[in-house]
Amino acid sequence: MKNKAAFLVDKGKIEMGEKEIPEVGKGQVLIKVKHCGICGSDVHNYIEGGTGKRIIHFPFILGHELAGEVVKVGEDVKNFRTGDQVCVEPGVPCGKCAYCREGEYNLCPDMRFLAAYPVEGSMQEYLAFPEENCFKLPEQVSTVEGALIEPLAVGLYAAEHSGVKINDTVVILGMGCIGLMTLIACKARNVGKIIAVDIYDTHLEIAKKLGADVTINTTREDAAEVIEKLTAGRLADVTFETAGQGATAVLAPAVTGRGGTIMCVGNITKPTAYKFFDISCKEITLKTQFRYRNVFGLAVDLIASGKIDLSPINPKMFPFDQTQEAFQYAIHHGEDTVKVMLEM
Numbered sequence: 433m434k435n436k437a438a439f440l441v442d443k444g445k446i447e448m449g450e451k452e453i454p455e456v457g458k459g460q461v462l463i464k465v466k467h468c469g470i471c472g473s474d475v476h477n478y479i480e481g482g483t484g485k486r487i488i489h490f491p492f493i494l495g496h497e498l499a500g501e502v503v504k505v506g507e508d509v510k511n512f513r514t515g516d517q518v519c520v521e522p523g524v525p526c527g528k529c530a531y532c533r534e535g536e537y538n539l540c541p542d543m544r545f546l547a548a549y550p551v552e553g554s555m556q557e558y559l560a561f562p563e564e565n566c567f568k569l570p571e572q573v574s575t576v577e578g579a580l581i582e583p584l585a586v587g588l589y590a591a592e593h594s595g596v597k598i599n600d601t602v603v604i605l606g607m608g609c610i611g612l613m614t615l616i617a618c619k620a621r622n623v624g625k626i627i628a629v630d631i632y633d634t635h636l637e638i639a640k641k642l643g644a645d646v647t648i649n650t651t652r653e654d655a656a657e658v659i660e661k662l663t664a665g666r667l668a669d670v671t672f673e674t675a676g677q678g679a680t681a682v683l684a685p686a687v688t689g690r691g692g693t694i695m696c697v698g699n700i701t702k703p704t705a706y707k708f709f710d711i712s713c714k715e716i717t718l719k720t721q722f723r724y725r726n727v728f729g730l731a732v733d734l735i736a737s738g739k740i741d742l743s744p745i746n747p748k749m750f751p752f753d754q755t756q757e758a759f760q761y762a763i764h765h766g767e768d769t770v771k772v773m774l775e776m
């Protein structure tokens with residue numbers, strides 16, 4: 433038995449190959465991956481061959497949004513049995529540093545995160561992983577939903593960390609997968625009005641299905657003007673920037689009200705011309721987040737109880753053998769889908 437894997441062999445090029453099935457260490461389970469989503473960061477790594485200072489040495493395996501079945505348990509595993517369906521929190525913190533000990537493990541400097549070079553990702557059939565990072569999916573939660581829990585975790589943590597309150601007016605800039613997950617999380621928190629902003633009507637349609645009160649397409653409308661009118665000049669209590677673009681980062685202060693909060697969810701990697709006075713003159717709080725912490729269990733519970741419905745996300749599926757095509761689709765069909773997923 434071999435372990436089929438999708439190897440990034442060069443910028444923009446994935447080839448299917450095989451590797452050994454990993455050994456199952458103490459406290460680890462062996463997972464047969466059933467679904468794996470393609471994240472914006474995977475696409476970035478695929479195109480650029482790395483992110484920032486992290487240069488990938490080929491061949492390399494991408495992917496960190498996965499769910500599958502436990503097919504083997506290692507020594508000392510307490511909470512899992514073969515046959516369990518699980519989703520996986522992809523970051524393994526050191527567990528010893530001050531951040532880890534204080535529960536802020538997403539800030540651990542020694543975090544080993546799937547598909548963050550040199551840690552190989554989950555676009556392979558078998559993955560050995562610590563049981564602490566696995567979350568059991570109850571019967572009513574599918575592995576497709578399981579593979580969407582990682583991006584949902586980003587949205588849940590964004591909402592929690594922003595401090596958004598019941599009845600707040602919320603603006604979400606960007607309705608890609610992370611923007612929609614943030615919308616879902618805000619909805620679950622019973623905020624007041626949700627104003628969703630994007631450049632694609634297709635994405636805004638999904639936002640409506642998920643409960644957005646107002647949608648704004650910035651190719652036709654001036655978001656700041658519309659939001660000013662809608663809120664009688666009060667603007668947003670909390671604005672989420674989820675697109676990771678300079679343009680939306682610059683727009684954020686213009687749609688955020690006095691004493692409001694801007695939550696930076698997207699990864700804005702390019703230098704952005706920002707007038708900080710636009711923030712300070714309204715005493716806006718600027719918050720950031722790095723991945724997430726302590727939300728995977730909550731995510732599973734919310735889906736299982738029906739409080740969160742992920743079905744409008746409707747991932748575009750590709751068989752594992754067509755991983756190269758799936759990436760090309762993700763790059764060229766951004767308007768048609770918010771999530772491309774591999775079916776193993």
Ligand SMILES: [Zn+2]
Pocket residue numbers: 471472473496497582583
């Ligand atoms: Zn992701």
Ligand SMILES: [Zn+2]
Pocket residue numbers: 525526527528529530531532537540541542543
């Ligand atoms: Zn640590």
